[in-house]
Amino acid sequence: MAVVGAPGTRRRTPRFEAVTRNRSLGKLLLLAIGAALLVPVAHSLWNSGSWPAVLTVDLSEPLGEASDWIIDHRDSHPLFLYFFGHVSHLVTLAVRAVYLVLLAAGWAGVTAAAALIAWRVAGVRLAIGTALAFLACGLLGMWVPTMQTLALMAVAVLVSVAVGLVLGLAGGLSDRTYRALRPVLDTMQVLPAFAYLLPVVLVFGIGVPAAVLATVVYAAPPMARLTALGLRGADQGVMEAVTSLGTTARQRLLTARLPLARGELLLGLNQTIMMALSMAVIASVIGAGGLGDRVYQALASVDVGAALAAGIPIVLLAVVLDRTTGAAGARIGTGAPRWGAWGAAAVATLAVALAARFADRLEWPASWDVDIAAPVNRAVEWMTDHLYSGVPYVGGTADWAGRFTTWVLDPLRDGLHALPWWSVLLIVAALAWLIGTWRTALTAVLAMAAIGVLGVWKPSLDTLSQVLAAVAVTLVIGFGVGIAAARSVRVERLLRPVLDVFQTMPQFVYLIPVVALFGVGRAPAVAAAVVYALPAVVRITTQGLRQVDPAALESARSLGASTGQQLRQVQIPLARPALLLAVNQGVVLVLAVVIIGGLVGGGALGYDVVFGLAQGDLATGLVAGAAIVCLGLMLDRVTQPTERRAGKGA
Numbered sequence: 001m002a003v004v005g006a007p008g009t010r011r012r013t014p015r016f017e018a019v020t021r022n023r024s025l026g027k028l029l030l031l032a033i034g035a036a037l038l039v040p041v042a043h044s045l046w047n048s049g050s051w052p053a054v055l056t057v058d059l060s061e062p063l064g065e066a067s068d069w070i071i072d073h074r075d076s077h078p079l080f081l082y083f084f085g086h087v088s089h090l091v092t093l094a095v096r097a098v099y100l101v102l103l104a105a106g107w108a109g110v111t112a113a114a115a116l117i118a119w120r121v122a123g124v125r126l127a128i129g130t131a132l133a134f135l136a137c138g139l140l141g142m143w144v145p146t147m148q149t150l151a152l153m154a155v156a157v158l159v160s161v162a163v164g165l166v167l168g169l170a171g172g173l174s175d176r177t178y179r180a181l182r183p184v185l186d187t188m189q190v191l192p193a194f195a196y197l198l199p200v201v202l203v204f205g206i207g208v209p210a211a212v213l214a215t216v217v218y219a220a221p222p223m224a225r226l227t228a229l230g231l232r233g234a235d236q237g238v239m240e241a242v243t244s245l246g247t248t249a250r251q252r253l254l255t256a257r258l259p260l261a262r263g264e265l266l267l268g269l270n271q272t273i274m275m276a277l278s279m280a281v282i283a284s285v286i287g288a289g290g291l292g293d294r295v296y297q298a299l300a301s302v303d304v305g306a307a308l309a310a311g312i313p314i315v316l317l318a319v320v321l322d323r324t325t326g327a328a329g330a331r332i333g334t335g336a337p338r339w340g341a342w343g344a345a346a347v348a349t350l351a352v353a354l355a356a357r358f359a360d361r362l363e364w365p366a367s368w369d370v371d372i373a374a375p376v377n378r379a380v381e382w383m384t385d386h387l388y389s390g391v392p393y394v395g396g397t398a399d400w401a402g403r404f405t406t407w408v409l410d411p412l413r414d415g416l417h418a419l420p421w422w423s424v425l426l427i428v429a430a431l432a433w434l435i436g437t438w439r440t441a442l443t444a445v446l447a448m449a450a451i452g453v454l455g456v457w458k459p460s461l462d463t464l465s466q467v468l469a470a471v472a473v474t475l476v477i478g479f480g481v482g483i484a485a486a487r488s489v490r491v492e493r494l495l496r497p498v499l500d501v502f503q504t505m506p507q508f509v510y511l512i513p514v515v516a517l518f519g520v521g522r523a524p525a526v527a528a529a530v531v532y533a534l535p536a537v538v539r540i541t542t543q544g545l546r547q548v549d550p551a552a553l554e555s556a557r558s559l560g561a562s563t564g565q566q567l568r569q570v571q572i573p574l575a576r577p578a579l580l581l582a583v584n585q586g587v588v589l590v591l592a593v594v595i596i597g598g599l600v601g602g603g604a605l606g607y608d609v610v611f612g613l614a615q616g617d618l619a620t621g622l623v624a625g626a627a628i629v630c631l632g633l634m635l636d637r638v639t640q641p642t643e644r645r646a647g648k649g650a
Contacts, residue, residue: 024434027430027433027434028430028434031426031429031430031433035426038422039422039426042422043420043422049420049421050417050421050457050458051421051452051457052421052452055452055453056452056453056454056455057453057454057455058455059454059455059619059622059623060619060620060623061619063619063622063623064619066202067202067619070202070203074205084203084204087209087213088204088207088209091155091208091209091212091213092207092208092209094155095151095152095155095208095212096151098150098151098154098155099147099148099151102147102150102151103147103362104357104362105362106357106361106362106363107134107138107143107361107362107363107364108352108355108361109350109352110134110147111131111134111135112131112348112352114130114131114134114320115127115128115130115131115134116348117130117324118130118320118323118324118327121324121327121328122323122324122327122328123327126320126323126324126327129320129323130320130324133316133317133319133320134146134316134320136312136313136316137313137316137317138364138368138369139368139369139370140309140310140312140313140369140370140372141309141366141369141370141371142291142294142309142310142313143363143364144364145289145290145291145293145294145310145313146290146291146313146317148289148290148291149277149280149281149288149289149290149291149292149314149317150317152208152211152212152215152280152283152288152289152290153215153273153276153277153280155212156212156215156216156219156276156279156280157219157272157273157276159212159216159220160215160216160219160220160223160272160276161220161223161268161269161272163216163220163223163224164220164221164222164223164224164227164268164272165223165224165227167181167220167224167227167228168223168224168225168226168227168228168230168231168268169227169228169231169253171224171227171228171231171232172227172228172229172230172231172232172257172261173231173253178228178232181224181228185221185224185225186636188217188218188221197210197214197282197283197285197286197609197613197625198609198612198613198621198622198625199622200213200214200217200286201286201613201621202622206286206287207286207287208287208288208289210283210286210287211280211283211284211286211287211288211289212283212288214279214283214286215276215279215280215283218275218276218279219272219273219275219276219279220272222268222271222272222275223268223269223271223272224268225268226264226265226267226268226271227261227264227265227268229264230260230261230262230263230264230265230268231257231258231261233261233264234256234257234260234261238256238260239252239256239257242255242256266325266328269325270322270325270326273321273322273325274318274321274322277314277317277318277321278318278507278508280292281295281314281507281508281509282507282508282596284296284508285610285613286613291310291311291313291314292310292314292508294306294307294309294310295307295310295311295314295508295509295512296508296599298310299511299512299515299599299600300599302515302520303373303377304376304377304380304512304515304516305372305373305374305375305376305377305380306373307511307512307515308372308373308376308512309372309373309376311508311509311512314508314509315501315509319500319501322500380516383397383516383517387517397517397518398518398519400518400523401518401519401521401523401524401527402523404469404523404526405521405522405523408469409465409466409469409522409523409526412465412468412469413461413462413465415465416461416462416464416465417458417461421452421457424448424461425445425448425449428441428444428445428448428634428638429441429444429445431444431638432444432445432634432637432638435580435638435639435640436637436640440637440640441637443633443637444633444634444637444638447630447631447633447634447637448630448631448634450626450627450630451627451630451631454623454626454627454630455623456605456608456623456624456627459603459604459605459608459624459627460604460605460627460630460631462603462604462605463591463594463595463604463605463606463628463631464631466522466525466526466529466594466597466602466604467529467587467590467591467594467631467635469526470526470529470530470533470590470594471533471583471586471587471590473526473530474529474530474533474534474537474586474590475537475582475583475586477530477534478533478534478537478538478541478582478586479537479541479579479582481495481534481538481541482537482538482539482540482541482542482545482582483541483545483567485538485541485542486541486542486545486546486571487545487563487567492542495538499535499538499539502531502532502534502535503535503536503539507532507592507593507596508596510528510529510531510532510593511524511528511596511597511599511600513531514527514528514531514600515600520600520601521600521601521602522597522601522602522603524597524600524601524602525593525594525596525597525598525600525601525602525606526594526597528593528596528597528600529589529590529591529592529593529594529597530590532589532590532592532593533585533586533589533590533593536582536585536586536589537582537583537585537586540578540579540581540582540585541575541578541579541582543578544575544577544578544579544581544582545571545572545575545578547575547578548570548571548574548575549574552570552574553566553570553571556569556570580639580640583639584636584639584640587635587636587639588632588635588636591628591631591632591635594606595609595628598610605624605627605628605631608620608621608623608624609621609624609625609628612624612625
């Protein structure tokens with residue numbers, strides 16, 4: 001039935017008006033019209049199977065030539081001799097100097113220094129925990145690798161903080177610079193860690209300088225983003241009061257903006273340290289040495305005991321550093337620092353180090369080492385014999401991995417491979433446009449199309465299938481546990497220490513238990529990704545449900561709504577932004593570990609990156625790394641809601 005409007009206007013049916021009023025249906029309608037026009041043309045020109053070969057660009061030859069040129073001129077070209085060569089030499093000297101200082105302090109001096117810093121920052125309990133953590137690193141026979149990792153981390157964190165502060169200051173004090181930096185920082189934060197290894201290897205080769213610089217590129221963005229956030233969020237009342245006193249821009253920065261942003265600055269330092277530790281471990285693939293190299297070598301030979309012996313110190317370092325920097329941030333504003341106590345701590349550290357030197361006890365005594373590799377490997381062998389397969393009724397872990405691969409991963413991968421290439425682009429466009437704007441959709445489609453142009457369409461869809469499977473499992477478990485934690489204070493209290501430990505563990509460490517339980521393959525890579533992404537999803541879900549307006553819940557209860565109805569009809573709809581953020585973070589974190597899963601048989605793009613690094617085939621590695629970047633960008637845009645500007649349509 002037609003609706004009569006004003007004279008001269010067209011008549012519109014109620015169904016048409018409903019479609020135009022519903023933004024999502026309108027987007028889908030426009031997309032369907034565009035697809036109806038473009039798909040027949042694409043099919044007639046390039047068919048509808050996998051990505052057309054005619055639309056691919058073979059970069060292996062130019063990348064190979066560029067790699068050969070760099071290798072041939074690394075010792076003769078002025079750019080390498082007078083710039084990159086000096087940077088590499090400076091980084092090597094800095095890491096070596098820090099390492100020698102740690103060795104000169106001895107195990108007793110380093111342990112005392114760490115414990116006293118923790119004591120001054122957070123109290124006796126953390127000081128005792130820190131001392132026990134460093135002693136555990138020595139007892140496991142990992143003192144020297146731990147010092148190597150600490151030396152590399154110290155240099156990488158200092159450079160990352162310096163770079164992040166400079167970029168953050170520029171972005172915090174200039175709107176134009178902030179707008180220019182924001183998309184760069186967004187992109188850098190969604191890139192998997194492996195993607196950072198290839199460019200630095202191309203320029204600096206395998207070794208410590210490449211590892212440090214890759215760590216800096218990976219760890220600097222959080223410092224830059226949080227510095228800019230703190231400076232831009234300074235209390236306007238305070239800033240107006242300071243300005244009214246006739247201060248210069250430099251005085252306002254030093255006396256007002258920076259002090260007001262101390263909380264964000266220390267949070268940035270915390271995030272930079274954690275990301276630097278994670279990357280320093282991953283950078284063992286390109287010659288970083290230290291604990292990461294021990295884990296990498298053990299995983300390569302499927303020596304779970306040796307991998308665990310090196311993995312435990314990594315976890316202990318992560319927990320200690322996280323707690324110490326977190327406590328330092330919490331102490332801001334509680335009073336002036338007691339410099340006398342810090343001086344006493346420094347004197348005590350020096351006394352312990354000198355006593356160890358005079359007693360000729362600088363090196364960790366080898367007789368104190370505790371070998372856990374042999375018993376752990378015996379336990380793994382027992383698990384392989386009794387739990388790996390053949391368990392009555394439930395099967396074994398290998399059976400579970402095999403069934404998950406056969407029933408989930410294989411059909412999902414084959415289904416994606418069977419889709420026409422244009423339909424994949426169409427699905428990506430629809431998802432990105434529904435959750436964001438047309439710019440979001442265009443970015444996602446171009447990123448997915450770039451994967452096809454690079455000639456790695458099928459490996460990318462294989463990686464995508466693993467990501468989708470891992471995200472589905474992560475969301476089912478994460479939403480369920482998050483809802484339980486949001487409804488029960490006791491459950492949240494029990495989960496908190498577990499989630500704290502899991503969130504501070506570097507990505508590499510997650511591969512150790514899954515290899516012990518499931519062997520190698522795609523299913524173990526998915527399992528590691530699920531465990532890595534789960535804590536973030538649980539925390540964000542719990543926080544989102546807990547922050548729902550109590551008045552809305554009280555209103556629902558007054559109407560007689562049951563607990564389930566309150567959850568379904570009030571809490572979940574009102575917590576939708578937090579739940580979407582949980583999905584986005586789950587996707588990004590899953591992708592990061594699925595790529596690392598190439599080390600344990602995950603295949604696809606992760607394997608290509610590892611193969612390129614191991615064999616020196618930078619063309620294969622760089623193309624796979626670029627595809628990972630595009631895949632991460634696409635997944636981020638598809639799962640990240642975009643706020644529309646007021647008064648503007650999508």
